[in-house]
Amino acid sequence: MKITTVIPTRNRPNHVRKVLATLQAQTRQADEIIIVDSSDEIKYLEVIKESFPDLPLKYISSEASVCIQRNIGIAQATGDWVFLCDDDIELSKDYLEKLELYTTLHPECGAIAGRLLQQEDDKWVDQYPVTGARDLIWRFIFQLSVWGDLQNIKSSFSPANLLLVYIKKFYSRRGNGFTLAGWPIITSWSASFQTTIYSLGADLIRRDWLLQSPYDEVLDPSGIGDNYGVAIGFPQDRGIHVIDSTVAYHHRANENRLDRTLAYYRRVLALHYFIKKSKRFTKVTALFFLWSLTGNTLLYLAKGSKNMIRANLKIIALILTNKNPYWVAFRKNKKVTKPNFI
Known part of the structure; x- marks a missing residue:
């Protein structure tokens, strides 16, 4: 070698x-x-x-x-x-x-x-575990990313534990792959x-x-x-x-590193671009992806994160109008695109 x-x-x-x-x-x-x-x-x-x-x-x-x-x-x-x-x-x-x-x-x-x-x-x-039962249920409903082991997630409310058993089995069947919305998951x-x-x-x-x-x-x-x-x-x-x-x-060097909101904005647009471009995903995945962004928007609304709300809303608008900047640039054979939501 x-x-x-x-x-x-x-x-x-x-x-x-x-x-x-x-x-x-x-x-x-x-x-x-x-x-x-x-x-x-x-x-x-x-x-x-x-x-x-x-x-x-x-x-x-x-x-x-x-x-x-x-x-x-x-x-x-x-x-x-x-x-x-x-x-x-x-x-x-x-x-x-x-x-x-x-x-x-x-x-x-x-x-x-x-x-x-x-x-x-x-x-x-190297893991970013789900914080609890509510967090896991929310991620499951909106098919968001999970990046950590799920075995110790429990609820004090007995009926919720039955739902958690189903959710854990769902992620186990998905394996270390993707949610229905195309977000990456590693639970094993x-x-x-x-x-x-x-x-x-x-x-x-x-x-x-x-x-x-x-x-x-x-x-x-x-x-x-x-x-x-x-x-x-x-x-x-x-x-x-x-x-x-x-x-x-x-060590995540600070030089050349984007601020959190802009990095999120570009990462989500990149993920949608690859879902749209790759043959391994379907139109159903794209629809679930839009649904997942609704969940993210509601989450940031609850947190009062105005910039993140604005970023999510603009991403949703770009997707609905088929104007994801990466997709547009790809169709025009352009390189090094710099999407900005401000």
Whole structure:
């Protein structure tokens, strides 16, 4: 196996140094590391070369688009496997070694990741559990995303527990795939599991899979929602394997990061765009998706989140009028679209 690491970056020199340090510390190092850079200033690259003289580094300049940058790196890669690595990732020292070992034991595997942890309230987590029975019932009614184990969800109201049993069985039958509205779900979190959608910020993937299902370059420069579009194009359903024997830490760098409302707005539009574009979804999925946005709107109305309400209402209007900016740009063969609800 030959592994090429692809790192897209923009105006994050300190994070590039850190991610190269974590790659240098790997017990199984990558055979090739490609940095695809769209920074305004690239003088820092000379310092990088001096700091990591033993790493097999290659630098490519690009326009500012994470999707375009990743596609460039994948196209230039000489490895038969590509390690997609965000520039704000920190890896366990055995990360690549464990992923490679897994692929040798499971030759059918085409995409593999360790658990991806993000910091929430001073804790590193990879699940965002449902908060209780009401939350789960609400998500089920509106077919919203679930990203955590459901086994411990109970209600003090006995009749509600009968409904919860049905809901849990419903999600169990759906597997780690999609709700009826197309939102991703992961409710089975064993030591090793397979899923359709997972973060691709620290994943080892067959290069031919990525060439078959490239990143969609119509998306915004940050690539919000890009992993969804790539993963649904993989040749295997639930084709991403996830193991808990090694982990990656996503530090979520502040540079170039969109504010919460705009990120949500673009992510939802991207999800609808892929539902509309992909043959694996039907018109029924699109209708359920609209219904799910009604649930989100009501939720933000209860919270008094005016910007999120406005974002949801505009998304609904764009969908109903067939004017999703990503879909419009796709039909016109345009790239790097920047939808804004203000």
